[in-house]
Amino acid sequence: MSDITNLEVALGSRSYHVLVGEGLLAQAGDQVRRVAPAERVTLISNDTVFELYGDAVVQALKAAGYSVDVVRVGDGERHKSLSAATNIYEKLTSFGAQRWDPVVVLGGGVIGDLGGFVAGTYMRGVPLIHVPTTLLAQVDSSIGGKTAVNLPAGKNLVGMFYQPRLVLSDIAVLASLPAKYALGGLSEVLKYGFLEGKDLLAFVEGNLADVIALRSSEMRQVVAWCCKTKARVVSEDERDEGRRAILNFGHTVGHALETLQGYGTYEHGEAVSIGMAAAAVIGLKAGLTDETTARKVVGLLSRAGLPVRLPSVPAEVIAGSILLDKKARDRQMRFVLLRKIGEPVVTSVPEDVVVGSLGQANHLIDRML
Numbered sequence: 001m002s003d004i005t006n007l008e009v010a011l012g013s014r015s016y017h018v019l020v021g022e023g024l025l026a027q028a029g030d031q032v033r034r035v036a037p038a039e040r041v042t043l044i045s046n047d048t049v050f051e052l053y054g055d056a057v058v059q060a061l062k063a064a065g066y067s068v069d070v071v072r073v074g075d076g077e078r079h080k081s082l083s084a085a086t087n088i089y090e091k092l093t094s095f096g097a098q099r100w101d102p103v104v105v106l107g108g109g110v111i112g113d114l115g116g117f118v119a120g121t122y123m124r125g126v127p128l129i130h131v132p133t134t135l136l137a138q139v140d141s142s143i144g145g146k147t148a149v150n151l152p153a154g155k156n157l158v159g160m161f162y163q164p165r166l167v168l169s170d171i172a173v174l175a176s177l178p179a180k181y182a183l184g185g186l187s188e189v190l191k192y193g194f195l196e197g198k199d200l201l202a203f204v205e206g207n208l209a210d211v212i213a214l215r216s217s218e219m220r221q222v223v224a225w226c227c228k229t230k231a232r233v234v235s236e237d238e239r240d241e242g243r244r245a246i247l248n249f250g251h252t253v254g255h256a257l258e259t260l261q262g263y264g265t266y267e268h269g270e271a272v273s274i275g276m277a278a279a280a281v282i283g284l285k286a287g288l289t290d291e292t293t294a295r296k297v298v299g300l301l302s303r304a305g306l307p308v309r310l311p312s313v314p315a316e317v318i319a320g321s322i323l324l325d326k327k328a329r330d331r332q333m334r335f336v337l338l339r340k341i342g343e344p345v346v347t348s349v350p351e352d353v354v355v356g357s358l359g360q361a362n363h364l365i366d367r368m369l
């Protein structure tokens with residue numbers, strides 16, 4: 001198979017490869033066998049994704065000599081729960097799944113987080129293979145080992161770091177992705193562009209229409225690029241205790257907006273887009289981000305069709321929500337700001353600067369467009 005990019009997430013004995021290319025579903029059996037030889041495998045997916053791609057993966061696994069059991073979960077964030085996990089554990093025991101039998105997780109970030117959590121906890125951990133099918137899952141959630149389920153009290157409150165043995169990102173599956181999820185993923189792609197520097201950003205900018213349309217040849221390069229960036233950051237800081245925080249660019253305000261508006265009002269990527277524009281303004285006001293950089297961030301997000309203006313929520317309310325979030329320390333809020341494109345810094349910003357910047361943000365953003 002041509003044009004497959006093979007990247008390594010270097011984590012010592014927990015290192016693994018991320019393959020990015022077209023047609024990888026058909027290779028799933030042989031690829032899984034390389035990292036987890038066994039008699040049987042469990043495929044975990046949701047109803048939507050299984051209808052589209054389940055057969056292809058099951059056939060590929062069978063062709064490589066596995067017997068395959070399938071667990072299908074309902075579609076949606078509400079299934080990222082302990083009760084869904086319990087249902088899967090019960091299925092695994094009924095299949096007689098052993099601790100060396102791999103679990104292949106086929107789907108977006110929801111099924112990836114849930115399936116990863118189950119694989120990390122069932123029998124204290126079984127081999128996990130991610131086959132991410134959304135743009136967000138391909139560039140973000142499938143790499144780095146964060147797994148979780150939600151509690152009624154909040155998102156991702158129960159989980160663990162559990163690295164997969166392999167990630168298979170088949171670009172061809174993006175063709176069926178609904179537009180709003182494509183756009184949400186694009187926001188994370190642009191985030192990598194702002195963090196990583198001019199090359200990725202210039203490529204996305206130069207091919208914006210094709211990237212927005214998720215055209216395969218462009219996406220293969222873009223996804224590989226993003227995966228490389230995430231792999232590098234994760235290798236430097238597996239457990240998110242330092243450098244990995246830069247991946248939260250746009251997420252401080254983004255999470256606050258998601259919380260304030262109720263989950264589901266904004267797609268995560270849309271909230272992050274507004275958050276990146278807000279971070280550009282805060283950086284500008286804090287004297288850390290120059291005007292050209294701020295303009296670049298706001299302009300590119302907007303041209304990509306992503307929202308950049310804050311909703312009509314008072315700046316103090318957004319700031320209050322950030323302070324309640326875990327990133328706040330002593331009324332100082334932790335932000336990822338850009339010194340320049342490709343030069344992120346993690347820094348504390350005083351509450352009054354944040355409130356002042358958010359209050360003026362839409363006015364400043366309008367002027368940049």
Ligand SMILES: NC(=O)c1ccc[n+]([C@@H]2O[C@H](COP(=O)([O-])OP(=O)(O)OC[C@H]3O[C@@H](n4cnc5c(N)ncnc54)[C@H](O)[C@@H]3O)[C@@H](O)[C@H]2O)c1
Nearest residue numbers: 048075108109110111133134136137140141146173176177
């Ligand atoms: N573990 C991490 O590091 C990490 C990072 C970011 C986000 N997340 C988590 O990821 C989740 C969001 O993931 P998501 O945006 O992928 O959402 P998702 O998994 O809900 O997928 C979005 C929708 O697209 C459908 N779908 C998936 N692939 C498709 C395809 N190829 N064609 C057609 N439809 C398809 C899904 O069934 C779903 O309806 C959140 O729970 C978030 O907390 C985790």
Ligand SMILES: [Zn+2]
Nearest residue numbers: 188251268272
């Ligand atoms: Zn995100």
